[in-house]
Amino acid sequence: MSSPFEQVMIGSDVEFAQDAELSLLETLDHVLSRGLVITGEITISVADIDLIFVGLNVLVSSVETAHEVLRERGRREIGDIESGQ
Amino acid sequence: MKYYLYCVAETISSETQLPLGIMGAGVRFLKFADLTVVVSEFDRDVVSLNRENVLAHEAVVRAIFAESTPLPFRFATIISEAKLRSFIESRKASLAERLSLVRHAAEMNVKIIWPRTLDKAKEDKLTIGVGAGAAFLQAKRRELVGDEELESAANEIGGWLASGVRSCVRQQSLNIQPKQKLVVAGAFLMDRTRESDFRTVIGQLEQERSELHFLTSGPWAPYTFANIDLEFETQFGVS
Numbered sequence: 358m359s360s361p362f363e364q365v366m367i368g369s370d371v372e373f374a375q376d377a378e379l380s381l382l383e384t385l386d387h388v389l390s391r392g393l394v395i396t397g398e399i400t401i402s403v404a405d406i407d408l409i410f411v412g413l414n415v416l417v418s419s420v421e422t423a424h425e426v427l428r429e430r431g432r433r434e435i436g437d438i439e440s441g442q
Numbered sequence: 443m444k445y446y447l448y449c450v451a452e453t454i455s456s457e458t459q460l461p462l463g464i465m466g467a468g469v470r471f472l473k474f475a476d477l478t479v480v481v482s483e484f485d486r487d488v489v490s491l492n493r494e495n496v497l498a499h500e501a502v503v504r505a506i507f508a509e510s511t512p513l514p515f516r517f518a519t520i521i522s523e524a525k526l527r528s529f530i531e532s533r534k535a536s537l538a539e540r541l542s543l544v545r546h547a548a549e550m551n552v553k554i555i556w557p558r559t560l561d562k563a564k565e566d567k568l569t570i571g572v573g574a575g576a577a578f579l580q581a582k583r584r585e586l587v588g589d590e591e592l593e594s595a596a597n598e599i600g601g602w603l604a605s606g607v608r609s610c611v612r613q614q615s616l617n618i619q620p621k622q623k624l625v626v627a628g629a630f631l632m633d634r635t636r637e638s639d640f641r642t643v644i645g646q647l648e649q650e651r652s653e654l655h656f657l658t659s660g661p662w663a664p665y666t667f668a669n670i671d672l673e674f675e676t677q678f679g680v681s
Contacts (some may be wrong), residue, residue: 384496388516392517393670394516395519399516402489
């Protein structure tokens with residue numbers, strides 16, 4: 358069975374992309390947005406910024422933002438407990 | 443100890459030739475009864491998103507795919523051994539079922555680009571000589587009618603593609619986006635022996651509708667058909 362890197366077929370008059378670029382885009386599409394997910398286990402770094410991938414629809418947040426959301430949620434829950442709610 | 447995960451497969455021969463993994467790490471197999479998880483030992487929490495790492499991930503999956511049909515993990519899945527063991531234990535039946543579905547199969551992808559564009563000149567002509575309110579209403583009406591027409595035409599293309607390849611595929615996933623140039627993105631799970639038939643059918647469809655541009659890629663490991671359940675909602679309260 359041949360490799361997909363050699364098998365991207367382009368309609369004859371599509372001129373805006375080269376085969377190699379399309380192959381890389383296809384690879385990115387598969388590897389980054391599909392595949393078996395164990396939620397919450399994916400963190401990637403892009404240009405030195407850590408990003409969290411959550412769920413199947415590639416919801417991306419910076420780690421800093423995610424931590425802030427969790428801290429805020431924690432503060433709310435503590436507040437609820439203290440106010441007896 | 444943490445592991446970077448590439449894929450899970452039914453039993454794989456220990457003789458399988460594997461490339462180096464993420465960031466040059468060695469790749470090894472972890473056996474869990476009838477399942478084998480392909481991993482690299484990894485001492486970091488984060489993976490850099492760059493060309494080398496993405497290609498390394500795909501190269502390992504592809505090496506396994508040459509021998510068996512694995513369920514690939516999404517890029518950058520890093521997990522402790524205890525969590526991995528717990529995941530496999532709790533999802534054993536679902537994983538086995540999904541592996542059985544993809545056994546001897548491969549994924550092919552077809553994207554269709556269509557030439558539909560808004561006829562701006564015609565629109566401008568229609569709005570000349572009417573007041574701002576009427577022009578707004580005309581534009582709104584055109585938008586609504588246009589949306590319906592686009593959606594109907596896009597669905598027709600999706601249905602035509604699905605029907606054309608039906609005899610070759612086991613399962614399919616179609617994403618139709620009427621407002622995009624890339625109007626249909628289809629992933630098709632098919633028996634590996636049907637690749638040539640599939641390409642022939644796609645060639646025939648291309649000839650049938652020469653106004654459409656086809657981008658076909660594959661065979662891939664079944665990335666689109668790998669997921670077994672959605673934990674998102676239970677863990678994060680949203681979907």
